[in-house]
Amino acid sequence: MLDFYRRLHRTIRSSSGDDDEVRADGGVVSDGSAADPPAEPDRDLTARLKASLDRRFGSDFMESSVFWLPPFLLMGLFVYGAVIWNLLISLTDYQRFENAPDYSNLDFEMYTRALADSGFIDAAVNTLVLLIAFTAGTLAVGLVLAILIDRGIRFENSFRTIYLLPMSLSFVVTAQFWLWIYNYNNGIANNLIGTFGLGPVSWLGNQDIVLYAVIFALMWQFSGYAMVVYLAGLRAIPTEHYEAAQVDGASALKMYWRVIIPQLKGATISAAVVLMVFGMKAFDFLYSLSGGYRPPNGADILATKMVREAYANLNWAYGSAIAIVLFGMALSVIGPYLVYEYRRDNL
Amino acid sequence: MSDTEPRTDGGTTTRTTRLRRTLDRMTVEDVGLYVVLALAAAFYLVPIESGLVTSFKTGTAIIETAPFAPPGPSGLTFEKWRTAIDVLLRGMGNSLLYAVPATVISAFVGSITAYGLTIPTWNKSYKALVLMLIIAGIFIPYQAVLVPLTQFWSQWAQLDQVLSFVWALGIDEDYVGIIELVITHVAYGIPICTLLFRTYYKTMSDEMIESARLDGATLRRVYRRIVLPLSGPMFAVVLIYQFTQIWNDLLFTLVIVSTESSPAAPVVLILAGLGSSLEGQDFALRMAGAFFAALPTLAVYIFFGEEFAEGVAA
Numbered sequence: 001m002l003d004f005y006r007r008l009h010r011t012i013r014s015s016s017g018d019d020d021e022v023r024a025d026g027g028v029v030s031d032g033s034a035a036d037p038p039a040e041p042d043r044d045l046t047a048r049l050k051a052s053l054d055r056r057f058g059s060d061f062m063e064s065s066v067f068w069l070p071p072f073l074l075m076g077l078f079v080y081g082a083v084i085w086n087l088l089i090s091l092t093d094y095q096r097f098e099n100a101p102d103y104s105n106l107d108f109e110m111y112t113r114a115l116a117d118s119g120f121i122d123a124a125v126n127t128l129v130l131l132i133a134f135t136a137g138t139l140a141v142g143l144v145l146a147i148l149i150d151r152g153i154r155f156e157n158s159f160r161t162i163y164l165l166p167m168s169l170s171f172v173v174t175a176q177f178w179l180w181i182y183n184y185n186n187g188i189a190n191n192l193i194g195t196f197g198l199g200p201v202s203w204l205g206n207q208d209i210v211l212y213a214v215i216f217a218l219m220w221q222f223s224g225y226a227m228v229v230y231l232a233g234l235r236a237i238p239t240e241h242y243e244a245a246q247v248d249g250a251s252a253l254k255m256y257w258r259v260i261i262p263q264l265k266g267a268t269i270s271a272a273v274v275l276m277v278f279g280m281k282a283f284d285f286l287y288s289l290s291g292g293y294r295p296p297n298g299a300d301i302l303a304t305k306m307v308r309e310a311y312a313n314l315n316w317a318y319g320s321a322i323a324i325v326l327f328g329m330a331l332s333v334i335g336p337y338l339v340y341e342y343r344r345d346n347l
Numbered sequence: 348m349s350d351t352e353p354r355t356d357g358g359t360t361t362r363t364t365r366l367r368r369t370l371d372r373m374t375v376e377d378v379g380l381y382v383v384l385a386l387a388a389a390f391y392l393v394p395i396e397s398g399l400v401t402s403f404k405t406g407t408a409i410i411e412t413a414p415f416a417p418p419g420p421s422g423l424t425f426e427k428w429r430t431a432i433d434v435l436l437r438g439m440g441n442s443l444l445y446a447v448p449a450t451v452i453s454a455f456v457g458s459i460t461a462y463g464l465t466i467p468t469w470n471k472s473y474k475a476l477v478l479m480l481i482i483a484g485i486f487i488p489y490q491a492v493l494v495p496l497t498q499f500w501s502q503w504a505q506l507d508q509v510l511s512f513v514w515a516l517g518i519d520e521d522y523v524g525i526i527e528l529v530i531t532h533v534a535y536g537i538p539i540c541t542l543l544f545r546t547y548y549k550t551m552s553d554e555m556i557e558s559a560r561l562d563g564a565t566l567r568r569v570y571r572r573i574v575l576p577l578s579g580p581m582f583a584v585v586l587i588y589q590f591t592q593i594w595n596d597l598l599f600t601l602v603i604v605s606t607e608s609s610p611a612a613p614v615v616l617i618l619a620g621l622g623s624s625l626e627g628q629d630f631a632l633r634m635a636g637a638f639f640a641a642l643p644t645l646a647v648y649i650f651f652g653e654e655f656a657e658g659v660a661a
Contacts (some may be wrong), residue, residue: 058469063566067463070478071456071537078534079484082492082499089494100502148384161652162388164397167642168648168655170595172615173353176637177394180414180630181402188397188414214568225659273486280488284597288619306490311602320494327491334486338479 047175059308083327090320101317110321120322123305126211127329130282130301133221134215135275139268141219142226147256149227150234162233164224171221178217179204179289204289207298214299217287222278233267244296264342273337280330283307302326351388367474402634404428409631431635434621438614439640445525445613446593449532454585456533457540462570464541465548466556468548478545484538489598497602498531521611524604526615531603532593539592540585544660548574580654588650588658591644614640 050062090110094101114120145163149156166174181188182203190200205212237260244319245255283303286295293308295301302322397415404412408422418424460481464474500506507514507523514520551574559569600613609619621636648655 056470057473058467059408060467061469064463064467064469067467067566067570068460068477069463071460071541072481073523074534075481075484075537078496079487079492079538080480082495083487085495085498086491086493089498100498145387146385148380151380152385152636153380159384159388160656162391164652164656164659165648166391167659168591168644169395170597170615170644172595172597172619173637174394174639176618176633177398179628180398180634183392183414186409186414186630191414220391224391228656228659238649277486277488281489281598284595287597287601291620303352303490303514303659307493307598307601316494322486322492323493326488330488330491334410334483338483342475342479 067315086320086323089317090324094317094318094320095315098316110318113318114321114325119300119305120302123300123302123322124325125284126299126304127280127301127326129211130215130218131276131279131329133212134218134279135272136224137215138219138226138275139271141223141229142228142271143225143261143264145227146230146234147260150231160224160228163227166221167225169221172284172288174217175285175288176219178213178220181217182213201317204296210296210299214282214286215290218279222275226275229267229271229274230264233264237263269340270335272332275331276333280326352448398634398637401631402431402638404631405633426637427631428639429631430632431621431639435614435617435636435639437610437645438612438617439609441525442594442613442615443558443643445528446590449463449529449536449593450586450589452529453536453540453589454582456537457585458544458575458582459570460537460541461544461548462574463566465545466551466569466574467566474517481538481541484535487544489535493598493602496531496599500603519610520603524609524611527603528599531599532596533635536589541587543585544578544581551577580625583651584654584658586649587654590647591655594644 032084039164088103088106089101091108091213092101092103093105093109105254149159153159183188184202184205186199187203191202193199193201201209204210235313240269241259241263242255245259286301286304287293287307289299290296295304295306302325306319306322306326309315309322352468393415400417401414403423403425404418405422405424408418412418412422431469433619464478464481475558506526507520510523510526555573556569559573595615597615597619600616604612606612607617618636618640621633
């Protein structure tokens, strides 16, 4: 890893000032040009450097770096630079209206404070429940829909468009819809269970229910996405597998369970990772549900707690520490996923 | 009973789907299938439909009629829409002001990044490393960068001072937030745009590019003359996806623009506070506002649904 950074550093240095000169040589710089009389020492040096870089990285490395390196650096600064900076801030005591964190005195105080904070523990548990229940539920609904749609139905496109429609809407917008559905007096949810003689239930006011009410709303919004991913997976399965199962006389249910679903592993993994990321971004939804930094009681997750601590209570360092925990959670999902994709040569 | 005949009439059905149809020959099952699909469609549409009819109801109609029933002639009002448009219109303008440039720039940057990481030949394992670092950026929870982002814009890159000549023209200083939002969204949009373009460029035919390279064309020329003109369909996908994402994002607007009363407040920020700024909860107004704010993304979805589906599936 360190070795990579050293190389990267070399590349950055060499590509910063004399891009055009290097490119003027075209892609044919070879040892021949390196042996030129030292009339132009600068040019000679860059040519040699380029030649050695090209040998190590491949023939187009220098020339192609103009395309990907600047965006890579910009994105690296905003993503990785910011995460490292965030880690540093979480080790300080930065709070209130101080202009900048004081980096001279670093400790893990914010993390011990988090462990002693029952609100943090609750939020962490809620986050896990939300991620697992939301991801599993959404995948299940998406898979069923995909299988139904894949049975060669008519109006396939219309159904698909309808199922995917909620995903094009903002969390801010869907939160308004669900606020109305879960309304105690006039909402559809209580209307519906009322016809079965149940309720009314205070969906957003009851601490034990609210988290599941939120998960249900999120499932509504994203199961169409899971369906699209599964549909692509189903379409990639060769027809022979259906034929073989049919010849064996397997029932439709058995066929899907034994033959088809095991082949959807790749689709399941990639959809699950993306859904977990959406779940971690449920902040927008919860913020709009309550119209403020404090979500309904019982539905606080790390994402909302982090923003509330930092931007409402001005506990910047504490917010950063919570953010690092959230980042760690995300990393434990993304890391293995990227390695898996890399192994399958899918990057 | 052979009902395979009538079912194979669709002109566009492929051999695969026709074969799958023969797997179940039960008409009852078919009817059941369509009933389930229609119920599912109702499940996805009812929250939206209920919001739409509610937005046209008067206060009494909201209490008296069922939440999903249309308002009667006496309960019909357009006043909520008028109020919502009044309140949100400036926010729509502000949102467009950053969403459009950020979308276009990030799509273009994503295209050239993906090009540099896909078409030219260089060491595969280094390429994979760079790609991995970029793709991991898609999945970062933005909470992990918020405090540094606030620090960066408020303490380090003081754009509002750099741009003092603009404020001298009479533009409100809060509009610096719009520029910060553009840069922020471009930076965090690079990973997903790069990934989308890369999946597309990977399938591009090598022959033309290789022969152009053998003729001595530079990478820049290959991009301009061959790759860019062929990228049209993917640009549609990326532009649509990015526009939806950027338009819908609340978190960055919340920390960069921060207050809904700011003249530069984007529409999502105003909408999030729309109901709570009035006494009680005016659901009709909330619904009208929600629909008005969603209009651009709904329009994009209705007209370019195919591209949207392709974008999310990648």
